[in-house]
Amino acid sequence: MRAVVVRDFGGPEALELVEVERPVAGAGQVRVRVEAAGVNPVDALTRSGELAAAGLMGRREVTGIGWDVAGVVDAVGPGVAQFAPGQRVVGLRDLLDVDLGAYAQFAVLDAQALAPAPAGVDPVHAATLPLNALTAVQALDLLELPEGATVLVTGAAGAVGGFAVQLAALRGLRVVALAAEEDEELVRSFGARWFVPRSAGDVAAAVRELVPGGVGGAVDAARLGVAALGAVRGRGAFAALAGGSEPVGLRGIRVVNVWVGADGPALARLSALAADGRLTLRVAGTLPLREAARAHERLARGGLRGRLVLVP
Structure with missing residues (x-):
């Protein structure tokens, strides 16, 4: 072969x-x-x-x-x-x-x-x-955010980020999506409640203007590191998607690395969501x-x- x-x-x-x-x-x-x-x-x-x-x-x-x-x-x-x-x-x-x-x-x-x-x-x-959706769902699992909480997804128009926005919205989380200006309509169609353009000079300030006090957690698919950490409230949670991109957990923020692993049962649930048209x-x-x-x-x-x- x-x-x-x-x-x-x-x-x-x-x-x-x-x-x-x-x-x-x-x-x-x-x-x-x-x-x-x-x-x-x-x-x-x-x-x-x-x-x-x-x-x-x-x-x-x-x-x-x-x-x-x-x-x-x-x-x-x-x-x-x-x-x-x-x-x-x-x-x-x-x-x-x-x-x-x-x-x-x-x-x-x-x-x-x-x-x-x-x-x-x-x-x-x-x-x-498989890889991208499992990465997104495992990141959200590690954040441990309750329904109704707020979450920032950077790189929201990318493969992992797009799944993270959709899966977060399906969990009842309120999503702030960070992406290029031309992708605003796309990420809003995924379920994002708020949008921050990638060109925003101060990501943390732009997010906090939308969500006073900061979001409860972040999925950093764009690997912004400390620039995105400032958008998270004290004692919130931050998921870094690549080794070396994780910031120091200032203000009591729990920083976790997402080392994706195979998970047949979780993949089966994601497959069913895709079949139903709930994952793009x-x-x-x-x-x-x-x-x-x-x-x-x-x-x-x-x-x-x-x-x-x-x-x-």
Whole structure:
């Protein structure tokens, strides 16, 4: 089968399309025939070697790339009863130190990392769900905000930020969305009650003008760090979505890092929301597997609304 791997860390050119043996599903595992694989910033960080340099993964001879999977169950290993061949699924491959990732014709994942694909949704759109929606829901869980509380979402028009706005609104939270001026209508359609343009010189002051005293919590999808911390009230909560972007928890604010992990039951609930049209799945474009490097080049330029998707 064909798969994209990295042998030597570097730029997009480090992505190699190779022929490898089809992986085998072991105990508690499922082999998925990949129909679509999302392209995410973590893929670029893996490819470049930044995650290895940060001690988040070891240096390997061959490193698989890709976290988001949408496809069809091809085979199940011993002990797997909840999935069967032919079933459409989505999943999160959250292991970094592996030879094969989601950028492949077949991928093996633990059964607990999979969920039924959203009914009525094509695989390309379904592939944008796992990593970004799970990151958003796990961030909101860590904030522990009660219904009716206020929450700031930075980068609200991005893949994670958009899901965070929608999921927060579904929880009965009142959302302040920070995004580019041209995205105001979009993030308000996601359920944001208030909008702050990214061009606002003082984010904290702009938010506090809308919510006197500050918001109860923040999901910092744009990695603003301390600039967004000032918008949170004393003893509130702040979720940082990348290691190194977390600010010091001044004023008794509880600062947490979101290290996303596979969660089949949570992904199943998100899949059901997507099937019902309550989560918006956005695709920025599709490319064949052989053009993974081109996808990474486009990702690096920024400005995407939604995710690029590779189609094996």
